[in-house]
Amino acid sequence: MISDPFAATEHNRVASGLSRRHRTGKIWQAIFFSATVIGLVALVALLWTVLDKSFSYVAIEYKVDPATLSSKPLQELTNAELVNLLEANLSKNRFRTLDRKQTLTERTHADLLTLIYDNIVEPRALASYSMSQWIASSQEIRAEVAEKYPDAKLEFRAWINGDFLIDPLSGDPLLVGVRTALMGSLFLILITIAVAFPVGVGSAIYLEEYADKNKWYNRIIQTNIDNLAGVPSIVYGILGLAIFVRTLAPLTSGALFGNADANGRTILSAGLTMALLILPVLIINSQEAIRAVPNSLRQASYGLGATKWQTIWNHVLPQALPGILTGTILAVSRAIGETAPLIIVGAATFITSDPTGPFSKFTALPIQIYNWTTRPQEVYRNIAAAGILVLLISLLTLNAAAILLRNRFSRQHA
Amino acid sequence: MTTQTNENNIIIQANDLSIYYGSFRAVKNVNLGIQRNKITAIIGPSGCGKSTVLRAFNRMNDFVQSAHNDGKILFHGQDIYAPEVDPVQVRQMIGMVFQKPNPFPKSIYENIAWGARINGYKGNMDELVENTLQAAALWDEVKDNLKKSALALSGGQQQRLCIARALAVKPEIILMDEPCSALDPIATLKIEDLMRELSVKYSIIIVTHNMQQAARASDLTAFFTMDEDRAGLMVEYGETSQIFTRPKDKRTEDYITGRFG
Ligand SMILES: Nc1ncnc2c1ncn2[C@@H]1O[C@H](COP(=O)(O)OP(=O)(O)O)[C@@H](O)[C@H]1O
Ligand SMILES: [Mg+2]
Numbered sequence: 001m002i003s004d005p006f007a008a009t010e011h012n013r014v015a016s017g018l019s020r021r022h023r024t025g026k027i028w029q030a031i032f033f034s035a036t037v038i039g040l041v042a043l044v045a046l047l048w049t050v051l052d053k054s055f056s057y058v059a060i061e062y063k064v065d066p067a068t069l070s071s072k073p074l075q076e077l078t079n080a081e082l083v084n085l086l087e088a089n090l091s092k093n094r095f096r097t098l099d100r101k102q103t104l105t106e107r108t109h110a111d112l113l114t115l116i117y118d119n120i121v122e123p124r125a126l127a128s129y130s131m132s133q134w135i136a137s138s139q140e141i142r143a144e145v146a147e148k149y150p151d152a153k154l155e156f157r158a159w160i161n162g163d164f165l166i167d168p169l170s171g172d173p174l175l176v177g178v179r180t181a182l183m184g185s186l187f188l189i190l191i192t193i194a195v196a197f198p199v200g201v202g203s204a205i206y207l208e209e210y211a212d213k214n215k216w217y218n219r220i221i222q223t224n225i226d227n228l229a230g231v232p233s234i235v236y237g238i239l240g241l242a243i244f245v246r247t248l249a250p251l252t253s254g255a256l257f258g259n260a261d262a263n264g265r266t267i268l269s270a271g272l273t274m275a276l277l278i279l280p281v282l283i284i285n286s287q288e289a290i291r292a293v294p295n296s297l298r299q300a301s302y303g304l305g306a307t308k309w310q311t312i313w314n315h316v317l318p319q320a321l322p323g324i325l326t327g328t329i330l331a332v333s334r335a336i337g338e339t340a341p342l343i344i345v346g347a348a349t350f351i352t353s354d355p356t357g358p359f360s361k362f363t364a365l366p367i368q369i370y371n372w373t374t375r376p377q378e379v380y381r382n383i384a385a386a387g388i389l390v391l392l393i394s395l396l397t398l399n400a401a402a403i404l405l406r407n408r409f410s411r412q413h414a
Numbered sequence: 415m416t417t418q419t420n421e422n423n424i425i426i427q428a429n430d431l432s433i434y435y436g437s438f439r440a441v442k443n444v445n446l447g448i449q450r451n452k453i454t455a456i457i458g459p460s461g462c463g464k465s466t467v468l469r470a471f472n473r474m475n476d477f478v479q480s481a482h483n484d485g486k487i488l489f490h491g492q493d494i495y496a497p498e499v500d501p502v503q504v505r506q507m508i509g510m511v512f513q514k515p516n517p518f519p520k521s522i523y524e525n526i527a528w529g530a531r532i533n534g535y536k537g538n539m540d541e542l543v544e545n546t547l548q549a550a551a552l553w554d555e556v557k558d559n560l561k562k563s564a565l566a567l568s569g570g571q572q573q574r575l576c577i578a579r580a581l582a583v584k585p586e587i588i589l590m591d592e593p594c595s596a597l598d599p600i601a602t603l604k605i606e607d608l609m610r611e612l613s614v615k616y617s618i619i620i621v622t623h624n625m626q627q628a629a630r631a632s633d634l635t636a637f638f639t640m641d642e643d644r645a646g647l648m649v650e651y652g653e654t655s656q657i658f659t660r661p662k663d664k665r666t667e668d669y670i671t672g673r674f675g
Binding site for chain 2: 212214294296297298299300301302303304305306307310314315319
């Protein structure tokens with residue numbers, strides 16, 4: 001008879017506590033799984049609120065209903081017809097003032113439409129109901145609007161749309177666009193990357209490849225960088241205000257370059273402040289990427305009679321680059337969403353002209369989002385939600401671009 | 415320790431060499447003259463400082479911050495640790511092959527071309543790549559896909575590529591630190607054959623823990639062991655046949671007959 005090896009005394013299931021060990025493993029697996037689920041639920045909830053608010057039913061009151069202006073929808077009219085509309089519905093003086101600002105017949109279609117909305121239609125948003133509210137109780141909402149705002153029309157509106165992206169900021173919630181802020185954010189990020197990337201990677205190379213880690217000054221530098229990564233962003237804002245906006249005003253305002261009426265509250269100051277803010281994280285991430293390059297690679301290079309710089313440039317950096325780029329993506333993503341330091345270094349909350357250069361006054365997406373959420377009217381919640389979507393989309397686009405770039409590099413060196 | 419060698423035929427010579435890591439003396443009082451166009455094996459128990467001595471020969475120990483030496487290493491009579499000597503130049507003339515194959519994560523071609531290029535090679539690169547791959551007995555296996563990543567090669571092929579890469583820089587001495595310890599027996603034999611061919615043009619120093627390998631593949635053997643203070647020292651140095659058949663020292667005999675540790 002063959003004896004069962006699994007029943008052997010010192011190895012049997014009970015004696016070795018096997019069921020208990022399996023059970024512990026299962027419990028931990030469940031804990032880790034729920035942690036993931038919690039994170040996922042939070043993310044979905046966030047996206048849902050934003051999307052829900054980006055589309056809404058709005059009670060709009062028109063001074064002149066656009067439907068009565070013309071038999072066709074206004075969008076489909078030609079430029080000439082739009083000018084005729086303006087002439088017919090405006091006082092002679094008003095028409096002439098507009099024409100004198102910029103000849104009406106030479107204006108773009110979008111411009112003319114805006115003029116008609118601003119001067120003739122003059123819509124006012126009185127109340128706004130998010131998609132979920134509408135789905136849950138459209139009857140009640142209809143009744144409420146009919147009773148409270150008898151002259152208003154209930155219209156569906158997608159707050160995130162083409163016009164929202166290309167229109168400048170405006171005081172009118174129905175005409176407001178995000179272009180000024182989007183351009184501001186992009187400019188800001190460009191300056192931030194242009195400054196922080198070379199400085200950060202350079203410091204990381206010095207600290208990892210050149211610095212003698214036993215020297216007290218290098219240890220102090222390293223400890224400081226590690227700690228600076230945890231300093232609240234508002235502190236960087238204060239620093240930026242003191243250094244870039246005030247002390248270096250002649251430089252950051254462009255006065256040195258012949259920019260007359262300017263102070264230091266420019267997009268350059270903000271970009272430099274942001275660069276300062278992400279520098280510690282960027283350095284730490286780059287250091288880790290450089291440290292992950294196996295020493296055998298450096299030895300191979302030195303063994304062939306390469307100098308230190310040849311080793312770093314030809315082997316260490318190409319190998320570390322994917323990691324450095326990942327670190328940069330993370331750091332820059334943080335910078336895009338930062339609000340506090342921008343407020344302190346003086347981003348404008350209301351500005352309608354796009355930034356044209358490093359010395360422009362500017363605003364940025366998070367500033368506008370913050371600004372919109374502080375307004376009392378319900379429609380600004382919708383605009384803020386649309387703004388958040390724009391911010392998220394630009395973030396995703398930027399990350400996707402960086403990931404593509406990174407993958408190209410890692411494929412080249414695999 | 416005297417060796418029965420012809421003094422003019424010495425290419426590199428360690429005189430009273432002691433090597434320290436911080437205050438720990440890893441190797442003490444080594445006197446070792448390496449002969450031109452010979453294969454010299456360094457054997458001994460692990461931790462006795464074989465790699466340390468080998469790395470001292472091309473100043474790779476410079477990268478260990480705590481490492482420093484006493485004594486001299488003379489290459490063609492010139493002390494390679496003299497202040498006016500550039501360690502980069504030393505490594506150009508004294509190449510190295512490491513324990514674990516470490517090709518660059520680039521193409522086969524580029525692995526060989528890079529070292530030559532940074533050292534100012536101006537000739538025909540394709541020719542150099544072919545010649546060195548021929549010399550490393552790898553050409554026939556890779557000639558059709560020189561653009562392929564070196565990491566796609568087998569371990570043995572990678573190690574031969576590393577040897578070819580070292581040859582492309584035109585060194586005089588090739589240091590090999592247990593070059594076969596990560597390879598299978600067939601790849602190991604190939605490398606040993608290769609070493610034999612290379613010794614016509616180069617002087618080779620090989621560290622190995624494999625005594626059969628030392629007996630098979632080397633002309634001269636240096637046996638190292640550890641003292642009570644854990645410092646490595648050279649016990650005996652001579653013709654390989656003599657070391658393995660008529661060792662003079664009791665410690666050598668114990669080690670090669672397997673009575674050690
Ligand atoms: N980088 C280092 N730093 C400090 N001690 C080291 C270093 N490398 C080797 N050692 C020490 O030097 C001695 C000799 O090591 P090694 O030359 O690697 O021996 P072997 O190659 O003969 O096995 C060992 O005691 C080892 O711990
Ligand atoms: Mg060793």
